[in-house]
Amino acid sequence: MPNSTTVSQFLLTGFSEVWEVRVLYTMLFSLMYLATLTGNLLIVTVIIVDQRLHTPMYFFILNLSVLDMCYISVTVPKACVIFMLNNRVISVVGCAAQVFLVLLCASAEFLLLTIMARDRYVAICQPLHYHVIMTPRVCVQMTLGSVLSGLVYSSLHTGNTFRLSFCHSNVVHQFFCDIPSLLKLSCSDILANEIVIFVSTMIVGGGCFSFITMSYVHIFSTVLKFPTRGERRKAFSTCIPHILIFIVFLGSAAAVYLKPTSNSPQVQDMVISVFYSIVPPFLNPVIYTLRNKQIKEAIRRVMSRTLTSFRKTLIISAHSYLDFRS
Template sequence: MPNSTTVREFLLTRFSDVWEFRVVHTMLFLLMYLATVTGNLLIITVITVDQRLHTPMYFFILNLSVLDMCYISVTVPKACVVFLLNNRVISMAGCAAQIFLVVLCGTAELLLLTIMARDRYLAICQPLHYHVIMTPHVCVQMTLASVLSGLVYAGVHTGNTFHLSFCHSNVVHQFFCDIPSLLKLSCSDTSTNEIVIFASTMIVGGGCFSFIIKSYIHIFSTVLKFPTRGEQRKAFSTCIPHILIVIIFLGSGAAVHVKPTSNSPQVQDMVISVFYCILPPFLNPVIYTLRNKQIREAIRRVKRRTLTFFRKSISISTHSY
């Protein structure tokens, strides 16, 4: 193309160029990242160690925690470097890898949240058939299917995006590489890409959301028939946090990816991206530890075992000395 230069690297965008704000943004992102990784590692450790939590529901929570750590690790460390240092460059390959991993983790997490809604539906509405249907083999198959579907979905959209030519500005108006921001930089016709993104988001996201809502309508209608308020409260406590995460995750993701790229204000998109890239992984450990009695009890049991182990080790070392 005449009078244009092919883009070989991109520049990511900060929320602010003021040094003090950059430090604050870095600290906030870093604190959320450390809290997310620590919380999810705690959940993974407790579910793995405690035999009482080896059930389908906690198997899916464990896999959700693994996905959350991967999901937030794709964007936040690089964003902190961009906020704090003067180097905002990300290579073409790095940008492609970031897009692929973000879409992969996001899609797999959405599908896993849908599977978790199905799991709650069977546990509450069909308890007699639950252990027959939700066998360990089936749970593993469904988890693998969600990851493989994410791989295919991410591969298609990443390939379609980097099949375009980039010869305009190389400034990505986002703190990480995402598809809508890159489409704005392309000098190719992006109408087909926008149609594919819109259609696939509506099919996958809308389909999952419809399935989740349908499952919870059946769940709530069944829960309201429970004879005691204690049983109702217990059922609602496991369902409502899950619904909130789904609404935040799907609503913010759709707000960025469904609307036309030309109608997307920069700052608004950057703020909304925090809600679907950082907030769900950050909130999941809080929801599944602070609001879940079984996990809290399991954490206390693991803590007691650990303290007992260290006391015995110290005692043996003292006697040996």
């Protein structure tokens, strides 16, 4: 950190100072966190165990679930500590780490959702070439590319933010360290930062949005030509949830990052930030399990095998015990 940085720690902010309200928020965030971890871990386990799900589509869903678990783990545990214990302190290094990890997970997830749109486009519009285009090597390369791009993006913005001097205040009006909230505390000139944020967000977010829009225009035009209603319904059921998640994710992030810092209401930003930091990881496992027939069938098969193995273990243990007693 530069020597001109006079702030040695930051104070994060909760939604309320009332004890009962803080307990309510702690319970709500904790339940969402546990549900997110459980749902995503279940998806990861089922996809790894079930050989029938070893396809490009489910490979990307697996990586999305891993990203979601990392993404929500960066912000929610600390937020629950703030709400429950009113322990609002976070070091400058910890704040920088939180900014870096949030941007890394968010940008990598944006790119991964874009790759998933490409996967659906090839599967529906070019089904005969699907296994030639979406080879395992290409899938791994695209996934690694999204993570490495996220590393570059998050490193750029984290370094650009923490080169500033923070001397106006150390109270971050957010439940996690976020760049727009930190820029309000800086006593340096932040115009260059705001320009870089705006341009990079437009390039990454706008590029992903344009690519996904074009992909789904081609997908829907192809789906509408399907001869039977069942085929059209199946195609739409795999595409529409993906679109909804991306719109919520991109719209809420753009609402915070594309506004001028000085015109950004604190409470509104805290509420909107929930929609891009907590809601997508929470909804992804719900969408990809409740609306996906293959994953639901795979869960049943895995549960059935697990119960069968458990029964066999109990029977063997009982027989061993009886033999020992006799």
